[in-house]
Amino acid sequence: MxxxxxxxxxxxxxxxxxxxxxxxxxxxxxxxxxxxxxxxxxxxxxxxxxxxxxxxxxxxxxxxxxxxxxxxxxxxxxxPMKGRMVHSTSGKRTPVPYDNRGQxxxxxxxxxxxxxxxxxxxxxxxxxxxxxxxxxxxxxxxxxxxxxxxxxxxxxxxxxxxxxxxxxxxxxxxxxxxxxxxxxxxFYIEHGYLELCIPPTEDGDFAMEENYLHIWPRHTFMLIALPNQDKSYTVTLFMPFSMFEKLGTPESLLEFFEDNFSDAVSLIGKDRLVTDFFRTKASALVxxxxxxxxxxxxxxxxxxxxxxxxxxxxxxxxxxxxxxxxxxxxxxxxxxxxxxxxxxxxxxxxxxxxxxxxxxxxxxVEMRHLVTSKKFLLRKKIDNALYTFFPNAWIPLYSMVTFSKLRYSHCISRKQMQDKILESFMWSLAMVVFSSVFFIVFYG
CATH class of the missing domain: 3.50.50.60 (FAD/NAD(P)-binding domain)
Structure with missing residues (x-):
């Protein structure tokens, strides 16, 4: 031995x-x-x-x-980042906690x-x-x-x-x-990434809420920002290479950001945005x-x-x-x-x-698109509610992957089982509602 x-x-x-x-x-x-x-x-x-x-x-x-x-x-x-902070096109920020346990x-x-x-x-x-x-x-x-x-x-x-x-x-x-x-x-995805930076404020503090992963989801592309020890944020733009190629001038870049990430422009600064963007080319993701x-x-x-x-x-x-x-x-x-x-x-x-x-x-897909969906947010609330009442029997997928050491393949199979349970429950609930309405309408 x-x-x-x-x-x-x-x-x-x-x-x-x-x-x-x-x-x-x-x-x-x-x-x-x-x-x-x-x-x-x-x-x-x-x-x-x-x-x-x-x-x-x-x-x-x-x-x-x-x-x-x-x-x-x-x-x-x-x-620590306790959830996602979702930025809308209007600049509204909506916190979406990772779970209801504060992990x-x-x-x-x-x-x-x-x-x-x-x-x-x-x-x-x-x-x-x-x-x-x-x-x-x-x-x-x-x-x-x-x-x-x-x-x-x-x-x-x-x-x-x-x-x-x-x-x-x-x-x-x-x-x-x-x-x-x-x-x-x-397999190379069609999207690439390019890094930018949100500097600290003039007072030397974070420019946004620091305990979140900030996301600007825009369906086919997105911007994210993670906090650093020096009070800055590392900002990453993910989008198709075809979109990167269209942003060939400072004017087109600033117009694109004003249309899609207007609140980020002032946080980054126009001059810095132009300088950082054109300093390097977008990198591939494999x-x-x-x-x-x-x-x-x-x-x-x-x-x-x-x-x-x-x-x-x-x-x-x-x-x-x-x-x-x-x-x-x-x-x-x-x-x-x-x-x-x-x-x-x-x-x-x-x-x-x-x-x-x-x-x-x-x-x-979830980060750049689904987080804006009411259906997705409702499912997340249902998952978290069930997780609260049945913590050992029902665990949201993200919590299984991120906050446990359950094997990745078992996380997927457990998520599929939970989907079937929830689907069966929703069908049963729909049938109960339908039967109640039917009874009230025809039998008063």
């Missing part, structure tokens, strides 16, 4: 999931080498790539707890969290961190792999397990594509699924490398962090026998990862 100290693991990708995985495994006594393609972000003034704020919820917090970092992240840098998610800056995880990994005596090392290839039969060092040298090493945490465009997964019976699909997540007992994919999703359920990071916790549990359950651990991870995780990828797609 193996022990943690007998296991040597190499992790490709020093982003959020890779760094957390290194922390968790290092805490267990596993020897970890963490390779990051980029330079150390803690020394960089500007970090290229996505900076969409992260929405930290129960699953992510649970994994951070394993690394001993939950308290630091939540207490020092997390801003919340936390807005956390991507860079801060990445820096915190890297620092924790470096402090762990079982973890070595290598920056500016590019993964080249791996031999799936004996665990040997090659990386390109900062000075241009090809360095060969080996490990008991190589973990690919290198994101949606994973180099580790790219090599797995050559394998027979490896399933892979990617959903990726693959199966299996492992190769023999040597290679494993975690996070976006295994299941990239669009950001509309706020579960991308949380699901990746949950991957790390599940791997940790399986290592203990199977006494660090990788021949059992890796297949068990694929069997356990694939159906749930694909489920949350699909839910993320659905939630974009």
């Amino acid at each position: 193996k022990e943690a100290k007998d296991l040597h693991v190499s992790i490709i990708g020093g982003g959020l999931v890779g760094s957390l995985c290194a922390c968790i495994l290092g805490n267990k006594g596993v020897h970890v080498k963490l390779y990051e393609y980029r330079d150390d972000i803690r020394t960089m003034e500007v970090v290229a790539g996505r900076s969409i704020n992260l929405a930290l919820s129960v699953r992510g917090r649970s994994a951070l707890r394993l690394a001993g970092l939950e308290e630091e992240v939540i207490d020092k840098h997390g801003i 919340c998610i936390y807005s956390v800056g991507r860079r801060f969290l990445n820096e915190t995880l890297l620092t924790a990994a470096e402090k762990n005596s079982n973890v070595e961190v290598f920056f500016k090392h590019k993964f080249l290839d791996s031999r799936f039969d004996d665990g040997k792999y090659k990386v390109l060092t900062p000075d241009g040298q090809v360095q060969e090493d080996s490990s008991d397990m190589l973990i690919g945490c290198d994101g949606a465009y994973s180099a580790v997964r790219r090599q797995m594509l050559k394998m027979p019976r490896f399933n892979y699909s990617q 959903s990726i699924k693959c199966n299996p997540y492992h190769v023999n007992d040597k290679v494993l994919l975690l996070g976006d490398a295994a299941h990239a999703m669009v950001p509309f359920y706020g579960q991308g990071m949380n699901a990746g962090f949950e991957d790390c916790e599940i791997l940790s549990q399986l290592l203990e359950a199977y006494s660090y026998n990788l021949e059992k651990v890796l297949p068990a991870f694929t069997d356990n995780r694939n159906v749930d990862a694909e489920a949350i990828c699909d839910l993320a797609m659905y939630n974009y």
Whole structure:
């Protein structure tokens, strides 16, 4: 029987999931080498790539707890968001709580969290961190792999397990594509995103209610804003690329915002809006699924490398962090026998990862369109009422996904069951009403 100290693991990708995985495994006594393609972000003034704020919820917090970092992240840098604040075209703001229990998610800056995880990994005596090392290839039969060092040298090493945490465009997964019976699909939605900013007020305070995720839903596109520690808001515009292409001049941009997000114009500022919008181009959003997540007992994919999703359920990071916790549990359950651990991870995780990828797609429709629907808001009130009276029997879908650790696939199946129950109840109620009216009309 193996022990943690007998296991040597190499992790490709020093982003959020890779760094957390290194922390968790290092805490267990596993020897970890963490390779990051980029330079150390803690020394960089500007970090290229996505900076969409992260929405930290129960699953992510649970994994951070394993690394001993939950308290630091939540207490020092997390801003609680207790619901959505929906902005109408007239500027009216309507709060829509996530549930009636006051549960919340936390807005956390991507860079801060990445820096915190890297620092924790470096402090762990079982973890070595290598920056500016590019993964080249791996031999799936004996665990040997090659990386390109900062000075241009090809360095060969080996490990008991190589973990690919290198994101949606994973180099580790790219090599797995050559394998027979490896399933892979990617889908780009027609919408892209572009980031803007609402600065603090002149008094140095938040310009809007800070404990909400602000949404300007406009059916086929939307604007969202999440609060930051410096009292600013990270604002993200999601809409079809075809619409982005029509906004080619400052005049057309300002006219578009005045028509659709009039209250946001004064919050952002016209000059800043124009400058930030034309500073960069809209970025694409991709959903990726693959199966299996492992190769023999040597290679494993975690996070976006295994299941990239669009950001509309706020579960991308949380699901990746949950991957790390599940791997940790399986290592203990199977006494660090990788021949059992890796297949068990694929069997356990694939159906749930694909489920949350699909839910993320659905939630974009909800955020940009359904939140304006009276039918949707009525259903939410019914869900919350039933949740109040039957908290163990009836749980709204969002609460299951965000505020519990119920498997994603079970969240969907439970939601489908609740839909059938509610539909049957409404039909029964309609029949009772119809029968009563019929009796009154014909029998007085």
